[in-house]
Amino acid sequence: MALVHTPLPADRPGHHGEYAVGQALSKFSNSDLELWFDVNYIAGVTDLDLFLVDSQAGFYLIEIKSMKLEAIEEFTQSTFLLQGGQVKQHPVSQLRTGSLKLRDYLKRMPAFKDKQNLPFIQATVLWSEITRKEWTQRFTDATISGFHEMCLFKDDIKDYNSLVLGLQRLWDRPILGVEPPYRVRGMHSNIEAFRKALDPGKHKIDVPQSFSAELSRAVSSSQSIAEKYPPGKSYKASLQGAPGTGKTTILRQIGLANLAAGARVLHVCFNKVLAADQKREYQILRKTVDEYGFIDVFDIWELYKELGHAGGILKEDSVLQSAEAFMKTEDGKHFVKYDVILIDESQDLRDDFFKVVELIARPTASWFIAYGKGQETNNFKKDSTHPSPWLIDFLATAEANHLRRSFRNSTRAFLLAQSFWEKFPSLADAKEWMAEKFSKNAKPDNQYELDLDFPRIENDFTVEVLPGKALRKAYIRKIVLAALEDTKRADRGQDLLCAVLKPPSDSVEGDPGSISSSYELVLSVLTEIAEEFKLDVLDLVPKENRREVPKLGAIRLISLQNIRGLSASHVLLFDLGQLEKWSKVDGGTIKPPLINFTYIALSRSKASTIVAIDSAEDSEIESFLVEMVSYSTQLSIASADPRSTTK
Secondary structure: OOEEOOOOOOOOOOOHHHHHHHHHHHOOOOOOEEEEEEEOOOOOOOOEEEEEEEOOOEEEEEEEEOOOHHHEEEEOOOOEEEOOOEEOOOHHHHHHHHHHHHHHHHHOOHHHOOHHHOOOEEEEEEEOOOOHHHHHHHOOOHHHOOHHHHOEEHHHHOOHHHHHHHHHHOOOOOOOOOOOOHHHOOOOOOHHHHHHHHOHHHHOOOOOHHHHHHHHHHHHHHHHHHOOOOOOOOOEEEEEEOOOOOHHHHHHHHHHHHHHOOOEEEEEEOOHHHHHHHHHHHHHHOOOOOOOOEEEEEEHHHHHHHOOOOOHHHHHHHHHHHHHHHOOOHHHHOOOOEEEEEEOOHHHOOHHHHHHHHHHEEEEEEEEEEEOOOOOOOOOOOOOOOOOHHHHHHHHHOEEEEEOOOOOOOHHHHHHHHHHHHHOOOHHHHHHHHHHHHOOOOOOOOOOOOOOOOOOOOOOEEEEEOOOHHHHHHHHHHHHHHHHHHHHHOOOOOOEEEEEOOOOOOOOOOOOOOOOOOHHHHHHHHHHHHHHHOOOEEEOOOHHHOOOOOOOOOEEEEEHHHOOOOOEEEEEEOOHHHHHHHHHHHHOOOOOOHHHHHHHHOOOEEEEEEEEEOOOOOOHHHHHHHHHHHHHHHHHHHHHOOOOOOO
16 A cells, blocks of 8 residues: 555545545555645645655655636636636646745755755646546647646546556656656655655644634734735835734734735744744644645744855855845745745844845735834844834835734733833832823823723732742742643643843852853753653753744743743743843943843733842842832722722
8 A cells, every 4th residue: 555644635625636636546555655645734835735755756746636627717838717717826836836845945954955865856737637638638729738748637546557657757748847867766765854854743733722712812913903914915014012012923914814815925033932933823823725825934044044145143244145146046046036025023133134035025025024112132233223224214114003002911011011111220210100001191192102901900920039049949949830830720731931041151150240040940940840740841042942943832941132022921030130230241332231131021921920039239120120010019909999099
């Protein structure tokens, strides 16, 4: 029997033909025939109807067209219409894009890094309900008279030998124009690596019910803005707002809508960790439809690497030159340009980045850019101003969406983070600002004054003082376990995000003036708890881990310097006092402002934020937060008491 690596196609309305093909091919007796059906589970790769490997024919990508001949109204070299004038994507275009995107995916894997190891992927169309004779009698136009010699038909899948002969016949008339070399007209030497690359289990994401609810909540909140931009038109729009106002979610909704409409979508983030998160979200939320495009999700350095840039950040000034040179190469000439451009965290991106993206965007492409004032954390040493000149011009000319409602944070968490951004380090000014919000005297002309409900009296933002060394680990364990208990009680899985200062390379143990990090201690606690309760922990602090796509429910550990873009139902923050010290070392002026880092960290949670502090006497952050948490509680109590006139 043939070796089938995926579930067979289901017998669903409008797709009986694919079901019949799966049933027929899976019963062929030769075990050298390997089949992958409905390959729609690989991020960045278009939906592939069938991938076939055979020891006598080679590697084939097959687009299955399972309609009767009379269902086709018109077929030419460039058009494909069904009865009633229904426009369908041309199968040759589908195959070309599918082949290129699959090849791009394989090239990112270590086993295929050397181009010599890449399998040669042949391609064809299978007209499973039409015989070859029926096709040639119907389509006699000279421009497509030889097209039947590039395809498979119903005759070719009646048995295994007919299939092999049909595939071998295609060697002389390849549908994509590239004749397969003799060495690839059979089994490739790296078949095992290829099997691993296409293994459905490698890409499978199980979604617990609690996470389904979390994802749908964010999607429904952002739907109205995303619906302003239906697919099929050209747009230029910005999404501007504070942390938690839905910038990333709206971008993703726009991406999903265009993906389902068959568009080629690029989604780029500055942050590696955020890009990995978005890859996971797209795989969960994308729908299976007949006309599917593809979406590439990259952090900026992944994108540069795709476009031939070598040398990493040390040669950042040459990224535009590298991309321009790449576009003139053979690979560059065949690079599939994008219909929709989605850019997140734009406040940190430099001019050359946008110019690189312009090279790979179609002239009519839609551009959607998310911008967060006060959330800049990079390129302060290299650039004198934020945002970049290119972005300043875009924001001035694009349709602006000012997001004024926090969909991520609770009211208290948002107010505390926002009061920090607006008024730190002045406690008096911050308290006045907070009191004004409780009296609902918002200023409608300020895009950062959000449309808030009355503040609720929920203790969803707390400060914990960590004890000395003897009890420190036990206390951290207590905090983590309490947070996990809360996530379960709220039916949010183990959606826990812990943040620590990135361990400094030059710290001296025991030196009171040295900067320290809780990284090793927190990681130790999380590892022990994970083993005890059979949970997953993803350590995103080391650079080499930051592109790893997290499993749903994994407890994530991240540095305070790289937390931007992430969120979780429950967030634990350590080392804010040490972050304060770190920001002042070596002059500090070329580093991002401390206020930006802290503002971002304080606004990550959906349900609960716990800040664990050392109660250092010289920490302005710690004393500010303790005072403001206390004051917000005072205001909450007063606002709930009709007898109170406290402002």
